Each structure stands twice: as structure tokens, then as C-alpha cells.
Amino acid sequence: MALDRFDVCIAGAGVIGLAIALQLSNSRRFSNKAIVVVEREAGFGQHISSRNSEVIHAGIYYAADSLKARLCLRGKRLLYEHCQRHGVGCRQLGKLIVAGKSVINELEALQAKAACNGVDDLQWLDRRQLQQREPAVEADYALLSPSTGIIDSHAYMQSLLHLAQNNGVEFAPRTEIKAVSRASQGFIVDTRIGGGNNSEAYQFGCESFVNCAGLDAGSLARKIEGGKQQTVPEIHLCKGDYFSYSAASPFGSLVYPLPEKNTQGLSIHSTLDMAGQVRFGPDSEYVDERNYDVSPSKREIFAAAIATYFPAISAEKLQPAYSGIRPKLAARGEPAADFIIENYEKKGTPGLIQLFGIESPGLTASLAIADEVVQLLS
Ligand SMILES: Cc1cc2nc3c(=O)[nH]c(=O)nc-3n(C[C@H](O)[C@H](O)[C@H](O)COP(=O)(O)OP(=O)(O)OC[C@H]3O[C@@H](n4cnc5c(N)ncnc54)[C@H](O)[C@@H]3O)c2cc1C
Structure with a gap:
């Protein structure tokens, strides 16, 4: 046959x-x-x-001339157009990358990297401007990325x-x-x-x-x-856990600290889903097996990381939510x-x-x- x-x-x-x-x-x-x-x-x-953050990224972090940088920028434009044309839920909320005075040079380096990738719309906010936009956030400076958004990925x-x-x-x-x-x-x-x-x-x-x-x-x-x-x-498995927050969202934008030095992940940040519920994560941990469980024992680690930019965090309101696994080509510690x-x-x-x-x-x-x-x- x-x-x-x-x-x-x-x-x-x-x-x-x-x-x-x-x-x-x-x-x-x-x-x-x-x-x-x-x-x-x-x-x-x-x-x-x-099992991801459902963030439409601007294209800030990736190496110049990389596929990640080029395809993120083009993909972002195509994705917003697709959402508009086909009625898929998305919101261009903007994202703040926040930092203290002592690491302002890292924020500047990030802006320069973004510019190399063609992301030239980042705006500096000082403490006062940041307080006006996001009163719950504690930081000296922020870079605002207006083109970052969220999407209903399903x-x-x-x-x-x-x-x-x-x-x-x-x-x-x-x-x-x-x-x-x-x-x-x-x-x-x-x-x-x-x-x-x-x-x-x-x-x-x-x-x-x-x-x-x-x-x-x-x-x-x-x-x-x-x-x-x-x-x-x-392919190295790198797990990222998320915690939900059982309170009204303290933020209207996405709030990110500076990315991890080893670029495994973007640090424990806060994103919103399309219903306006805030979630924190993902962290990053290389694992040997696929297991999507989120251990409640990470609550205090998450709370400490989040407190660096959101001092009013209540650890008891953090609830294990879900996790995802990144298919990394870089082993632990590699660029x-x-x-x-x-x-x-x-x-x-x-x-x-x-x-x-x-x-x-x-x-x-x-x-x-x-x-x-x-x-x-x-
Ligand atoms: C924690 C985390 C956060 C992230 N956050 C973001 C973000 O905010 N923004 C962003 O842009 N990207 C984000 N990403 C990345 C994004 O989610 C992925 O790049 C994307 O989902 C990968 O999709 P995929 O189709 O390659 O993989 P998958 O969605 O895993 O699809 C692969 C499919 O192949 C199927 N399959 C496997 N083997 C077989 C087989 N032998 N026969 C038939 N079917 C098979 C599987 O069942 C699966 O359905 C994140 C990723 C993670 C892990």
C-alpha cells in the first residue's frame, strides 16, 4: 500500500x-x-x-548580531501586528529595569547593548519619575522599555x-x-x-x-x-519557578532587576498576566530531570530577591504557581x-x-x- x-x-x-x-x-x-x-x-x-512569562520582549539583552537579537526585534513587530489583526489579547504595558546608584554603570551598559540591537526607545527615569510611575518600587534609577508587553500565549x-x-x-x-x-x-x-x-x-x-x-x-x-x-x-535543562502573589498587583508595568551576571535568566522579576494578576519569577536552576513541581521552600529566597526592589513584599502572600524548563545550549556557568x-x-x-x-x-x-x-x- x-x-x-x-x-x-x-x-x-x-x-x-x-x-x-x-x-x-x-x-x-x-x-x-x-x-x-x-x-x-x-x-x-x-x-x-x-510554561513561560508571556512577555513580548523588546530585544535588549542579546548579543549584537545574534539571531536572538535580530529575530526578537522583528518578531516583536510581527507579533503585535498578529495580535491586532486576529484579536489575540496583548497589552503593551512597558517594562522597568531598576537599579541602585552603585550599579548605574550596568544600567548604562544595558542601554548601550539595547541600542546596538536597534532598541533605541529606552528612557531613563530618576527616583522621582520612578516613584510617580510605580510608587511601590524602590530604586534610584530605571530604564523604561515602552515596547515591552504581555500576551495571552494560549x-x-x-x-x-x-x-x-x-x-x-x-x-x-x-x-x-x-x-x-x-x-x-x-x-x-x-x-x-x-x-x-x-x-x-x-x-x-x-x-x-x-x-x-x-x-x-x-x-x-x-x-x-x-x-x-x-x-x-x-540540551541542558534549566528550570524556572514562578510564585503568584495573592494580593492586588502593586505595579502597573513589568518590573525587572538587572539580569543575572551569568545570563542564565533575567533575575526574579514581576510580570502581569492578562487578568492583571502579578507573578514573580522565574528563577533559574539547572536540573537533570523534567519535573515541574515548585517547592514552597523557595518562598523566602523569592521574597528576599523581590524585596530588593519591592520592600513591602509579604512573603506569606507568595504561592507556588508553576514552572517551565529552558532548553539551554550553554551548560551551567558557560556564556x-x-x-x-x-x-x-x-x-x-x-x-x-x-x-x-x-x-x-x-x-x-x-x-x-x-x-x-x-x-x-x-
Ligand atoms: C521559564 C521560561 C520563561 C520564558 N519566558 C518567555 C517570555 O516571557 N517571552 C518569550 O518570548 N519567550 C519566553 N520563553 C521562551 C519560549 O517559551 C520558548 O522559546 C518557546 O515556547 C519554545 O517553543 P517550542 O515550540 O520550541 O517548544 P515547545 O513548546 O516545548 O514545543 C515542542 C513540542 O514538541 C513536542 N514533541 C517533542 N518530541 C516529540 C516527538 N518525538 N514527536 C512528536 N512531538 C514531539 C512536545 O510535546 C512539544 O509540544 C520562556 C521559556 C521558559 C522556559
């Missing part, structure tokens, strides 16, 4: 796979092609994409899937990719549908294969024949690494695109990352 055949198979229905599906199906070259998004879970976005992913399906993209949930082998034209993909004891084998063919499996991108890459296994980078979006054509595997290390600002950059993949496949 002839195998089902697709032009493109996208592995993983996180925000990246869904954005790729939409941008591919909107592109002239792929608009009439058969595209399938294959997802192991019962629904979309159940891993990194639903509604965003839903819109991506819905629009892609309207373009003819097929969505295959509960389907785990087990192996990918080379065929005379493209690839043969072996999957199990259904999960558990009742799962069934299903095999199909595709011309191009896009690996955007998030935390599993490395292990999936090792299952791809011809994927040049020696170049598969190691931050860039996204990898790799085309294997020149390495002898045409049609294979793999994405590794899509940590923050992946949500912000998602549509720009997707356009990058469309270009590589065109």
Missing part, C-alpha cells in the same frame, strides 16, 4: 511549530503543499510554550493553529515520532498514534522535515538518519548561546531543518523564526 505523503512534516506543536505551519502555509511556495504538524501530546503547546497559539488549519495544514496530536529515515525523495517518518498500550504504528513520507521539538529536539535529532548525529548539540536554526542541505541531508536552544525570547520571536525556516525551505 502506498504511504501517505506530505510535502512538509513539522515535528512539535509548540509555539514554534505552529508559527512555522502558519507562515509556510501563507507563503507562495508552500500555499498549496501538504503540511502536517505532528505532536506527541493530546493538544498543542503543553511544554515550554505554556490564545496566540490557538490563533496560529486555527489560521494554519484554514490554510489546509493538518494537525496530528497524540502522535509521537519514533524514527525518521532517508528515502529516495525526502524522509520516511515512523510514529506511534494514541499512546499507552493501545498505540498504533503509522508511517508516512515527507519531502522536508522540520525538527522543532523543544526540549526533545536533541533526542529527536538522534533518531534522524542522516542528521549528522555528531553535530547534535547537548549564553544563540538559537540554532540549521539547514542540513549542505551537510548532505536536503529538506532537513532543525532548531535547537529555542529558549527566551522564542515566544516573541516565533513568527520571525518561522519566516527564517520558510526561507531555508524555499
Whole structure:
């Protein structure tokens, strides 16, 4: 029996796979092609994409000329446009990066870095201006980033899937990719549908294969024949916990201290969700296993970190909320690494695109990352 055949198979229905599906199906070259998004879970976005801060980042922190910087800036613009056009909830609340007098040079360095990346709208606030804007915040200076915002990430992913399906993209949930082998034209993909004891084998063919499996991108890459296994980078799991705050939000903007020196994370900051509820986090901790539990024992550590910019914090109002895991390419203590979006054509595997290390600002950059993949496949 002839195998089902697709032009493109996208592995993983996180925000990246869904954005790729939409941008591919909107592109002239792929608009009439058969595209399938294959997802192991019962629904979309159940891993990194639903366990993050839901912040639309401005593009301040990333190394000059990096993919993170370029795709964050472009992605931010595309994302606000998408939200407006398709009625996805987002709010451009602005963000304050706050600091004391003794570290003003670090704030200046951050402004210079942002300018290198093309973020030229940062504004300085002195203590008085900061007090006027955010009376609950204690700091000598702040940099205001007016283009930073928040988004309803679930509604965003839903819109991506819905629009892609309207373009003819097929969505295959509960389907785990087990192996990918080379065929005379493209690839043969072996999957199990259904999960558990009742799962069934299903095999199909595709011309191009896009690996955007998030935390599993490395292990999936090792299952791809011809994927040049020696170049598969190691993915380090770096967990971030969040605490909610059972009180009305003390802030109207997002409030961040200076980022951690080792750039593992952006320090325990405060963000708001679309309902106006404040949450604090994420911290950053390299872990060996996936475990999304948040230990209440971290409450005092969080309270101490938050008190540096919000002295009126009540530790007892902090409640363990949720956590997410970053797919880091940098091991503990190593300098931050860039996204990898790799085309294997020149390495002898045409049609294979793999994405590794899509940590923050992946949500912000998602549509720009997707356009990058469309270009590589065109
Ligand atoms: C703590 C934290 C905070 C963050 N905050 C922000 C932020 O505020 N702003 C921002 O821009 N970015 C943020 N990010 C980054 C952003 O969330 C990610 O870049 C983005 O969600 C990555 O999406 P993804 O599609 O690559 O991964 P995922 O959402 O994990 O999707 C991968 C999918 O692949 C599926 N899969 C895996 N293996 C297989 C297989 N063999 N077969 C079939 N399916 C498979 C998985 O089930 C999963 O659904 C944050 C990340 C973290 C962890």
C-alpha cells in the first residue's frame, strides 16, 4: 500500500511549530503543499510554550548580531501586528529595569547593548519619575522599555493553529515520532498514534522535515538518519519557578532587576498576566530531570530577591504557581548561546531543518523564526 505523503512534516506543536505551519502555509511556495504538524501530546503547546512569562520582549539583552537579537526585534513587530489583526489579547504595558546608584554603570551598559540591537526607545527615569510611575518600587534609577508587553500565549497559539488549519495544514496530536529515515525523495517518518498500550504504528513520507521539538529536539535529532548525529548539540535543562502573589498587583508595568551576571535568566522579576494578576519569577536552576513541581521552600529566597526592589513584599502572600524548563545550549556557568536554526542541505541531508536552544525570547520571536525556516525551505 502506498504511504501517505506530505510535502512538509513539522515535528512539535509548540509555539514554534505552529508559527512555522502558519507562515509556510501563507507563503507562495508552500500555499498549496501538504503540511502536517505532528505532536506527541493530546493538544498543542503543553511544554515550554505554556510554561513561560508571556512577555513580548523588546530585544535588549542579546548579543549584537545574534539571531536572538535580530529575530526578537522583528518578531516583536510581527507579533503585535498578529495580535491586532486576529484579536489575540496583548497589552503593551512597558517594562522597568531598576537599579541602585552603585550599579548605574550596568544600567548604562544595558542601554548601550539595547541600542546596538536597534532598541533605541529606552528612557531613563530618576527616583522621582520612578516613584510617580510605580510608587511601590524602590530604586534610584530605571530604564523604561515602552515596547515591552504581555500576551495571552494560549490564545496566540490557538490563533496560529486555527489560521494554519484554514490554510489546509493538518494537525496530528497524540502522535509521537519514533524514527525518521532517508528515502529516495525526502524522509520516511515512523510514529506511534494514541499512546499507552493501545498505540498504533503509522508511517508516512515527507519531502522536508522540520525538527522543532523543544526540549526533545536533541533526542529527536538522534533518531534522524542522516542528521549528522555528531553535530547534535547537548540540551541542558534549566528550570524556572514562578510564585503568584495573592494580593492586588502593586505595579502597573513589568518590573525587572538587572539580569543575572551569568545570563542564565533575567533575575526574579514581576510580570502581569492578562487578568492583571502579578507573578514573580522565574528563577533559574539547572536540573537533570523534567519535573515541574515548585517547592514552597523557595518562598523566602523569592521574597528576599523581590524585596530588593519591592520592600513591602509579604512573603506569606507568595504561592507556588508553576514552572517551565529552558532548553539551554550553554551548560551551567558557560556564556549564553544563540538559537540554532540549521539547514542540513549542505551537510548532505536536503529538506532537513532543525532548531535547537529555542529558549527566551522564542515566544516573541516565533513568527520571525518561522519566516527564517520558510526561507531555508524555499
Ligand atoms: C521559564 C521560561 C520563561 C520564558 N519566558 C518567555 C517570555 O516571557 N517571552 C518569550 O518570548 N519567550 C519566553 N520563553 C521562551 C519560549 O517559551 C520558548 O522559546 C518557546 O515556547 C519554545 O517553543 P517550542 O515550540 O520550541 O517548544 P515547545 O513548546 O516545548 O514545543 C515542542 C513540542 O514538541 C513536542 N514533541 C517533542 N518530541 C516529540 C516527538 N518525538 N514527536 C512528536 N512531538 C514531539 C512536545 O510535546 C512539544 O509540544 C520562556 C521559556 C521558559 C522556559
